[in-house]
Amino acid sequence: MGDTPESIKQFDELSRVIARTIEEHLARSKGTTGLPRDLRNPVLRVDAFLEDQGSDQEQEHTPSRPLRLASSKVNLIEILGTGRPHDPIQQEKHDKLPAVSSDESEPRSPRRRGTGKLRVSNRPLIEEDVSEHQRQIATDTRSFPKRRKITTEKFVFRPSTLDKLIIGIWEQIHGTLDLNPQIISEQYQITLSASSNVAVGDGSTAVEVRGADTLSQNDAFHQMNTLCRKVTQASKVFRSIEIVVQAKWVELFEEKVQASVIAMPKVSKTKHHKKAFVEACQDFGWSEKELRNKMAIWRGYKEVKDAAGWSALVFAGMGIYRFCKYRVEFTNEAMKRLQTLRTRLEVAADTLHPNWRQLLSIVGESSQLKYPGHQHDWVVSEDGAPPVPLRSTYISQGTYFEFEQLEESIIDERAWRGEDPRWVPQNNAMTHADNAYVCAVCGQIQSDDAELNSCNCFPNLFGHVKRRPPPVQIYRTTNGQNNGVVALAPFERGAGIGEYVGLITKGVRHVDVMDSSTATANYQIWQGRQGNFTRFINHSCKGNAQFTQFTWLDTQHVVLVSKGIGAGVEISVDYGDRYWAGLEKSCLCGESCCRYRRDNR
Numbered sequence: 001m002g003d004t005p006e007s008i009k010q011f012d013e014l015s016r017v018i019a020r021t022i023e024e025h026l027a028r029s030k031g032t033t034g035l036p037r038d039l040r041n042p043v044l045r046v047d048a049f050l051e052d053q054g055s056d057q058e059q060e061h062t063p064s065r066p067l068r069l070a071s072s073k074v075n076l077i078e079i080l081g082t083g084r085p086h087d088p089i090q091q092e093k094h095d096k097l098p099a100v101s102s103d104e105s106e107p108r109s110p111r112r113r114g115t116g117k118l119r120v121s122n123r124p125l126i127e128e129d130v131s132e133h134q135r136q137i138a139t140d141t142r143s144f145p146k147r148r149k150i151t152t153e154k155f156v157f158r159p160s161t162l163d164k165l166i167i168g169i170w171e172q173i174h175g176t177l178d179l180n181p182q183i184i185s186e187q188y189q190i191t192l193s194a195s196s197n198v199a200v201g202d203g204s205t206a207v208e209v210r211g212a213d214t215l216s217q218n219d220a221f222h223q224m225n226t227l228c229r230k231v232t233q234a235s236k237v238f239r240s241i242e243i244v245v246q247a248k249w250v251e252l253f254e255e256k257v258q259a260s261v262i263a264m265p266k267v268s269k270t271k272h273h274k275k276a277f278v279e280a281c282q283d284f285g286w287s288e289k290e291l292r293n294k295m296a297i298w299r300g301y302k303e304v305k306d307a308a309g310w311s312a313l314v315f316a317g318m319g320i321y322r323f324c325k326y327r328v329e330f331t332n333e334a335m336k337r338l339q340t341l342r343t344r345l346e347v348a349a350d351t352l353h354p355n356w357r358q359l360l361s362i363v364g365e366s367s368q369l370k371y372p373g374h375q376h377d378w379v380v381s382e383d384g385a386p387p388v389p390l391r392s393t394y395i396s397q398g399t400y401f402e403f404e405q406l407e408e409s410i411i412d413e414r415a416w417r418g419e420d421p422r423w424v425p426q427n428n429a430m431t432h433a434d435n436a437y438v439c440a441v442c443g444q445i446q447s448d449d450a451e452l453n454s455c456n457c458f459p460n461l462f463g464h465v466k467r468r469p470p471p472v473q474i475y476r477t478t479n480g481q482n483n484g485v486v487a488l489a490p491f492e493r494g495a496g497i498g499e500y501v502g503l504i505t506k507g508v509r510h511v512d513v514m515d516s517s518t519a520t521a522n523y524q525i526w527q528g529r530q531g532n533f534t535r536f537i538n539h540s541c542k543g544n545a546q547f548t549q550f551t552w553l554d555t556q557h558v559v560l561v562s563k564g565i566g567a568g569v570e571i572s573v574d575y576g577d578r579y580w581a582g583l584e585k586s587c588l589c590g591e592s593c594c595r596y597r598r599d600n601r
């Protein structure tokens with residue numbers, strides 16, 4: 001069933017009929033509905049969806065996206081006459097949001113002020129056009145996918161040795177590796193005393209780890225944590241240096257042999273090779289067998305470096321040793337694949353670890369960054385073409401493009417005057433013994449304090465953990481959709497990939513915008529000028545991710561949740577019928593179930 005303007009009109013009519021019926025019913029049962037008294041502004045939301053449940057025989061039926069038939073909100077205050085304060089939001093018609101107003105005399109709903117964490121923007125709001133709505137992305141009303149490891153579907157990535165190596169590099173780049181060279185100097189400051197105590201640092205900054213006899217067990221544990229973190233970080237840095245130096249040694253060895261061949265062409269290359277080899281054995285103090293075995297692996301490091309660049313070596317971790325020792329995949333094809341990753345790895349390394357190139361100065365390479373700034377300010381290509389600045393990819397469309405990368409959403413002051421419309425007061429929060437917030441999804445207590453928190457819904461996005469950059473890049477699509485977002489490592493089904501952040505506003509029309517609402521407010525998240533990578537996620541009629549509402553503590557968020565995504569696959573969501581309604585564009589998702597392709601098939 002197409003969502004044409006005519007069918008929307010019919011649904012609106014249906015919506016009004018349902019709302020009227022419920023209103024009449026509630027008016028008749030006035031005073032007997034048993035509404036909780038602490039609902040200050042009660043509204044009854046009525047949504048009707050049409051959905052294909054599949055047949056009983058199907059083992060694992062993925063229901064089709066439900067088609068919204070009707071939606072309406074009924075203001076219970078007016079019907080039940082409870083004497084509760086009036087909220088103007090309740091008067092907003094279902095799909096006709098009011099124009100943004102800065103009139104201070106407008107009556108306001110009792111909402112929380114924006115929290116200190118949120119930045120309030122003074123940017124002028126984009127001009128509103130009150131004609132028909134379109135381009136409004138909605139969150140998926142179904143519950144988000146349950147966690148599950150990726151199994152055997154067509155898009156699943158089957159790791160092989162090269163795949164493991166590449167994923168290992170992406171994970172290290174997006175992980176905790178701290179390549180600050182200071183860590184090495186800290187390593188030198190670690191001294192082991194004659195007793196079992198360990199001292200770290202010089203006199204002024206020394207951290208001493210004593211046995212449990214002199215320190216409380218807790219203090220000793222925390223100090224040992226610090227020591228262990230420093231030593232582990234330092235050894236990772238040393239490991240990276242080791243591989244870089246060994247690859248460089250092979251490079252110099254080969255150059256030396258080549259130079260000897262040119263200087264004495266009459267002597268065979270094998271003899272020149274042998275001479276340089278023996279010389280090296282003497283310097284190392286190793287037997288020929290020892291050096292030959294090591295050299296075989298080091299040669300692998302150099303080949304990986306020649307193909308994928310220094311960043312591949314620095315961030316490869318332990319995986320590269322196994323890859324080079326067994327040489328199962330040292331094929332031309334594998335090396336070509338690494339070549340196409342070279343600049344993409346450099347973008348991630350330069351933007352996420354601006355100090356990493358300093359390690360290269362040890363082998364005489366430049367430490368100048370090539371790709372400064374934010375990782376998503378660069379658009380990469382899958383064919384290995386040089387990355388280009390994000391802005392340049394919109395010039396050909398004749399549009400001026402400016403985009404500020406945000407960590408968190410900001411509130412549009414003109415629309416909300418510093419209040420946060422995403423506020424979701426929890427009834428049980430005040431009654432719970434510890435004033436704790438209870439997760440609406442898992443029923444566990446939510447807290448930013450690690451010791452109190454038991455909610456594990458999106459542990460990488462909310463709570464005490466520092467959000468890490470998701471392993472994704474903005475890339476140039478090849479099917480005419482301009483940019484898109486590609487997953488660099490796999491995302492398990494049910495994993496939160498990131499939050500949809502932007503300007504929290506209202507009244508935006510005719511540009512891409514996320515529509516969202518709590519029980520008391522309709523709001524929009526607009527990513528036209530500010531946001532994060534989720535701004536570049538394309539639509540697919542068979543999306544491998546979805547946008548889902550999730551309340552953390554007392555604030556609603558929109559989270560991008562994986563349905564199971566393999567490494568190297570474009571991340572896509574189903575924007576929904578409302579986005580495409582009345583839009584001239586044709587869908588390019590290429591799926592056989594495509595609902596919005598306009599040309600004749």
Ligand SMILES: C[S@@+](CC[C@H](N)C(=O)[O-])C[C@H]1O[C@@H](n2cnc3c(N)ncnc32)[C@H](O)[C@@H]1O
Nearest residue numbers: 481482483512535536537538539586587588589
């Ligand atoms: C939220 S943006 C996604 C990022 C966009 N591709 C870009 O380069 O800025 C949505 C726009 O991307 C394009 N787009 C996304 N998915 C599409 C699809 N399946 N078919 C055609 N165009 C699509 C349309 O131009 C749409 O208005």
